Amino acid sequence: MGNTNQTGAKRGKARKLLLDAALDLIRAKGYAATSVDELCATAGVTKGAFFHHFPTKEALGVAAACHWSEVTGAMFAAAPYHARQDPLARVFGYLDLRRDLIAGAIPEFTCLIGTMAQETHVSSPAIAAACDRSISGHAQTLEADIAAAMAARGVAGFSAASLALHTQAVLQGAFILAKAKGGPEAALDSVNHLRRYFELLFKVDGKERNHDRE
Amino acid sequence: MGNTNQTGAKRGKARKLLLDAALDLIRAKGYAATSVDELCATAGVTKGAFFHHFPTKEALGVAAACHWSEVTGAMFAAAPYHARQDPLARVFGYLDLRRDLIAGAIPEFTCLIGTMAQETHVSSPAIAAACDRSISGHAQTLEADIAAAMAARGVAGFSAASLALHTQAVLQGAFILAKAKGGPEAALDSVNHLRRYFELLFKVDGKERNHDRE
DNA sequence: GCATGCATACCAACCAGTTGGTATGATATT
DNA sequence: AATATCATACCAACTGGTTGGTATGCATGC
Numbered sequence: 001m002g003n004t005n006q007t008g009a010k011r012g013k014a015r016k017l018l019l020d021a022a023l024d025l026i027r028a029k030g031y032a033a034t035s036v037d038e039l040c041a042t043a044g045v046t047k048g049a050f051f052h053h054f055p056t057k058e059a060l061g062v063a064a065a066c067h068w069s070e071v072t073g074a075m076f077a078a079a080p081y082h083a084r085q086d087p088l089a090r091v092f093g094y095l096d097l098r099r100d101l102i103a104g105a106i107p108e109f110t111c112l113i114g115t116m117a118q119e120t121h122v123s124s125p126a127i128a129a130a131c132d133r134s135i136s137g138h139a140q141t142l143e144a145d146i147a148a149a150m151a152a153r154g155v156a157g158f159s160a161a162s163l164a165l166h167t168q169a170v171l172q173g174a175f176i177l178a179k180a181k182g183g184p185e186a187a188l189d190s191v192n193h194l195r196r197y198f199e200l201l202f203k204v205d206g207k208e209r210n211h212d213r214e
Numbered sequence: 215m216g217n218t219n220q221t222g223a224k225r226g227k228a229r230k231l232l233l234d235a236a237l238d239l240i241r242a243k244g245y246a247a248t249s250v251d252e253l254c255a256t257a258g259v260t261k262g263a264f265f266h267h268f269p270t271k272e273a274l275g276v277a278a279a280c281h282w283s284e285v286t287g288a289m290f291a292a293a294p295y296h297a298r299q300d301p302l303a304r305v306f307g308y309l310d311l312r313r314d315l316i317a318g319a320i321p322e323f324t325c326l327i328g329t330m331a332q333e334t335h336v337s338s339p340a341i342a343a344a345c346d347r348s349i350s351g352h353a354q355t356l357e358a359d360i361a362a363a364m365a366a367r368g369v370a371g372f373s374a375a376s377l378a379l380h381t382q383a384v385l386q387g388a389f390i391l392a393k394a395k396g397g398p399e400a401a402l403d404s405v406n407h408l409r410r411y412f413e414l415l416f417k418v419d420g421k422e423r424n425h426d427r428e
Numbered sequence: 429g430c431a432t433g434c435a436t437a438c439c440a441a442c443c444a445g446t447t448g449g450t451a452t453g454a455t456a457t458t
Numbered sequence: 459a460a461t462a463t464c465a466t467a468c469c470a471a472c473t474g475g476t477t478g479g480t481a482t483g484c485a486t487g488c
Contacts, residue, residue, distance in 0.1 A: 014434070030333035032246035036478060047479085048435050057478065106335065114390045118329050119244035121320065121393035132394040158410070162403040169387030169404040176328045176386045177379060179335035180346040189376040190383040196372070197407070200414040228468070250444060261445085262469045271444065 015053040017043035022064040023071070028107045031061055031119050031127070058124050061116060065130035068112045069137060076141065087148035088202055094142055095198065098171060099191045102184045110179065114172040139164040153202050163201075170194045229267045231257035236278040237285070242321045245275055245333050245341070272338050275330060279344035282326045283351060290355065301362035302416055308356055309412065312385060313405045316398045324393065328386040353378040367416055377415075384408045 021042040025034045036057055040050050054060040081093025101109050117131040139161070147160035174187035199205065235256040239248045250271055254261050268274040295307025315323050331345040353375070361374035388401035413419065 012433075028336045030244065030246055032244055033333060033337060035476075037476080046435050049433075051479065052433060055479095113394070114387075115332050117390055117394040118332050119247060121396070122242045123247060125396075128394055128396065132396075135391070135394055158403075158407070162400075163407065165391060165400050166384075166404045166407040169391050169400075170380075170384055171387065172390045173328075173383030173385065173387030176331055177349070177383050180327070180331040180342055180349055182335070182339075182342065182346075186376075186379050186383075189372075190380045193372065193377065193380040193411070197411040197414070200411070226467070249442080251442080260469050262447095263467075265445065266467060266469095269445095 014043070014045045014049040017045055018050060018053065018060065019064055019067040022060060023068060023112055024107070026061075026064060027110055027112050027115060031116050058126060061120065061124065061127040062130045065113060065116060065127065065134050069134040073138065073141075076138070087145045087152060088204070090145045091142070091149055091198065092195070094145070095167075095191070095195050099188065099195070102174065102178070102187050102191065104184075106178055106182070106184065109184070110175045111172060114175060135168055136165075139168050142167060149202060155201055167194065228257070228259045228263040231259060232264060232267065232274065233278055233281040236274060237282060237326055238321070240275075240278060241324055241326050241329060245330050272340060275334065275338065275341040276344045279327060279330060279341065279348050283348040287352065287355075290352070301359045301366060302418070304359045305356070305363055305412065306409070308359070309381075309405070309409050313402065313409070316388065316392070316401050316405060320392055320396070320398070323398070324389045325386060328389060349382055350379075353382050356381060363416060369415055381408065 018039055021039050022034070025039060025042060036047065036050055039060070040047050050060075054063065076094075076097075079093070079097055081090055081097060084090050084093060103109065113131045113134045116127055117135075120127040120131075143160045143164040146163050150156065150160055170190060170193075174190040177190060178184050178187040232253055235253050236248070239253060239256060250261060250264055253274070254264050264274075268277065290308075290311075293307070293311055295304055295311060298304050298307060317323065327345045327348045330341055331349075334341040334345075357374045357378040360377050364370065364374055384404060384407075388404040391404060392398050392401040
C-alpha cells in the first residue's frame, strides 16, 4: 500500500531475497530440514521464482555458501584490526573479533558452512566443495598474517596454513558446543584457549590484547 | 536356511538393529535427511517395529545419542592408556588415540553428536540436550585426568573442565574440516595443533609421546 | 516483439505416523 | 501337564500431508 506497483517494486530481487532467507533458515535448521516452500515463504517469493533462479535445491545450497563467503568476507575485510602495523597484532585482532562475535543469540553467530558441510559431505559433493572453498578462502585471509608473524618472530615447526585452518576448526567446534549447550559460554572458553595457544606459540603474555585501538 | 525359525531368530533385536542403523545413517547423512523408512530398511525391520519401540522419530534421535555414548564410552574405557601412572601421560594417551582414530574413511571416525547437535538445536531441544549429555559426559572422563595433571605440574589459569571441552571442540571442528575437504589431513593437522597446545601448557617437549606402551 | 522475471497450478514420490492384526512367550489357572 | 489369559514384539497396508520439481501463462523492460 502506498506502492502502486507491488510486484514491480521487488522485481529482480528474488534471487537475493532467497539467498538471504537461505542464510537464516539453513543456519537455524540445517540444509535438509529447510524446504523450498519455506525458503520461498520467508523470502516472500513463489516457487516459480525459486526454480527460475536455481535449477535445483542443491544449486541454491552451493549459491548460499558462495553468498555467505561474500557477506562475511566483506564484514571481516572492513574490520579495523587490518590497519595494525604488526602482523601478529592483526592475528590477535582477528581472534578478539571472533570472540566478540560470540555473544548474543546462537543463530546470529554460528556458521552456515559448518552446518551444511556436516549434512551434505556424502549426499552432495557439490555443496561440500563449496563449503571447502568458503572456509579455505576465509582461512587464507588469516594465513597471510600468520605467515608474516611467524617469520617476524622466528616461529616454526608447523605451517601457517595449518594454523589458520586449526583456528577455523576451533571456531566450528565452539559453535557445536554452543548449540548443544544452548549458550555461548563454552564457545567463549574454547576461543580463549585458542588465544592462549597463540600467545604460547608466539611467546607473548596476555597483555597483547590491550592496544586494541588501531 | 539352516535356521528353522526365521522370524524368531531376530525377535527382540529390532530396537538394537534400529539404533545401530541410526548411528551409521545419521552420521553419514544427518538427522533430517535420514527417513524412518530408510532406517527400517537398513535395520531389516518394518515400520511397525520402529513405532513400537520409539513413539516418534525424535525419540529415536534421543535414544541414538544415548546409544552412541554407550558404544563409544565402552571403547574409550577399554583403551590401554588408562593404565598409565602419570595423569598427564593418560591425557596424551587420549589425544594420541583420538589422532589415530582419524585415518580411514570419513564416515567411520566422525561423530554422531556433532552432526545431530548442529541440525536439531532449534528444531528439537530434546535431541540437543541428549547431545550435550553425551559430549559433556565424555569430556568429564578426560577432565579428571586433566585436573590431576594440572595439580601435579602446578598449571593454572583456566579450569580443567574448560580444557576438556575445548578438546572436544577441536575434535568436532576437525571433523567438519575433514568433511568439507573430503579427507582427514586437515583434521590430523588440527589435532596435532591441539597436542602442541597441551605440550606448551604442561611444558613438555614433543618426546612425551614415545612411552606409548603402558 | 521478444527475452527475462516471476506467478499459478499442478504432479508423482516420499514423509512421519496410524491402523488392525498376528506370532510368541510368560504367567496363572485348572 | 494342559489350557486359558495376557502383554510384548512385530508386520503389511494405509493415510493425510509435504517434498522437490514441472508446465504453462503473463507482465515487464529493452
